[in-house]
Amino acid sequence: MRVELINPFLTATCDVFRMMLGSEIHRGTPGLKQSHTPEFEVSGLIGFSGSYHGMVVVSLSRNTALNITESMLGQRPEELDDEVVDTVGELTNMIAGGAKAQLEQYQLSIGLPTVICGKHHAISFPSSSVPISLPFDTDLGPICVDIGLAEAKAGTEATAGG
Amino acid sequence: MRVELINPFLTATCDVFRMMLGSEIHRGTPGLKQSHTPEFEVSGLIGFSGSYHGMVVVSLSRNTALNITESMLGQRPEELDDEVVDTVGELTNMIAGGAKAQLEQYQLSIGLPTVICGKHHAISFPSSSVPISLPFDTDLGPICVDIGLAEAKAGTEATAGG
Numbered sequence: 001m002r003v004e005l006i007n008p009f010l011t012a013t014c015d016v017f018r019m020m021l022g023s024e025i026h027r028g029t030p031g032l033k034q035s036h037t038p039e040f041e042v043s044g045l046i047g048f049s050g051s052y053h054g055m056v057v058v059s060l061s062r063n064t065a066l067n068i069t070e071s072m073l074g075q076r077p078e079e080l081d082d083e084v085v086d087t088v089g090e091l092t093n094m095i096a097g098g099a100k101a102q103l104e105q106y107q108l109s110i111g112l113p114t115v116i117c118g119k120h121h122a123i124s125f126p127s128s129s130v131p132i133s134l135p136f137d138t139d140l141g142p143i144c145v146d147i148g149l150a151e152a153k154a155g156t157e158a159t160a161g162g
Numbered sequence: 163m164r165v166e167l168i169n170p171f172l173t174a175t176c177d178v179f180r181m182m183l184g185s186e187i188h189r190g191t192p193g194l195k196q197s198h199t200p201e202f203e204v205s206g207l208i209g210f211s212g213s214y215h216g217m218v219v220v221s222l223s224r225n226t227a228l229n230i231t232e233s234m235l236g237q238r239p240e241e242l243d244d245e246v247v248d249t250v251g252e253l254t255n256m257i258a259g260g261a262k263a264q265l266e267q268y269q270l271s272i273g274l275p276t277v278i279c280g281k282h283h284a285i286s287f288p289s290s291s292v293p294i295s296l297p298f299d300t301d302l303g304p305i306c307v308d309i310g311l312a313e314a315k316a317g318t319e320a321t322a323g324g
Contacts, residue, residue, distance in 0.1 A: 046209065047207075047217065048209070049209065049211050049271035053273040082289060109212070109271060110215075112209075112290070112312060113288060114310070115285070115286045116286075118284060121278050121279070121280030121283035124276065127248055129274060
């Protein structure tokens with residue numbers, strides 16, 4: 001995947017943590033996402049379409065999700081309840097929206113975030129895309145942003161039975 | 163959610179099973195999707211954007227996923243391997259693409275499918291959307307299509323930190 005697609009997600013993630021959550025954040029080494037490797041327990045997903053299409057996944061541990069919810073709402077939930085799900089969705093939306101704003105030339109649109117909770121869930125990107133994984137360490141806990149975008153070829157969607 | 167958004171997914175799912183997979187399919191009673199209720203073990207997700215945005219999830223049991231892969235590829239995999247993941251992604255893409263073609267007036271775009279595998283994963287839609295769940299019985303096993311779409315308001319994505 002082209003590096004000019006990746007950097008906006010790095011910047012957007014750092015901006016959201018520093019400016020919205022008041023948390024320090026340090027980026028780790030980006031790498032190829034290994035398919036079928038379960039990440040953390042909670043994942044926020046958001047779809048992209050436009051000149052590139054695909055999915056971005058923000059993964060975090062249960063504890064990081066609770067810390068972020070506490071930081072945003074001022075109160076710590078005891079479990080992965082609706083407030084935590086909405087907070088993880090909003091975090092995913094902020095990161096995706098921040099990156100999208102820096103990628104104007106690709107005319108990207110983002111959808112609504114969806115949140116997956118489960119101890120052993122594995123997220124697989126289509127084999128046509130080579131997803132990149134961006135790990136971060138933050139004051140609120142570790143998170144990982146996986147980006148799986150592929151160039152949209154005109155007409156590929158039309159093979160889908162339309 | 164408006165019924166004219168739902169019917170194309172019903173039609174597209176039936177078309178894909180009858181025409182692509184040569185399987186009989188019977189629709190069950192559509193209902194509101196209960197948040198946090200885990201569905202089957204395997205889920206294909208695809209994002210929508212346009213006048214409406216959100217996510218569509220095709221859930222199926224491990225056995226249904228293996229049956230569909232066998233039907234499409236002529237050989238039954240022994241586990242949830244890359245072939246099964248790609249087949250479930252393609253099934254999701256065909257259903258979403260078929261529905262999109264019937265919803266031209268909303269100028270929808272779809273992204274690339276992502277596949278989640280895990281025995282106890284729960285998929286939560288944002289609380290702003292009221293997802294509808296469409297259950298089906300097919301010759302290849304039961305499947306469920308969950309549709310969570312919300313009207314895209316101009317500028318809502320811009321709140322995301324751009």
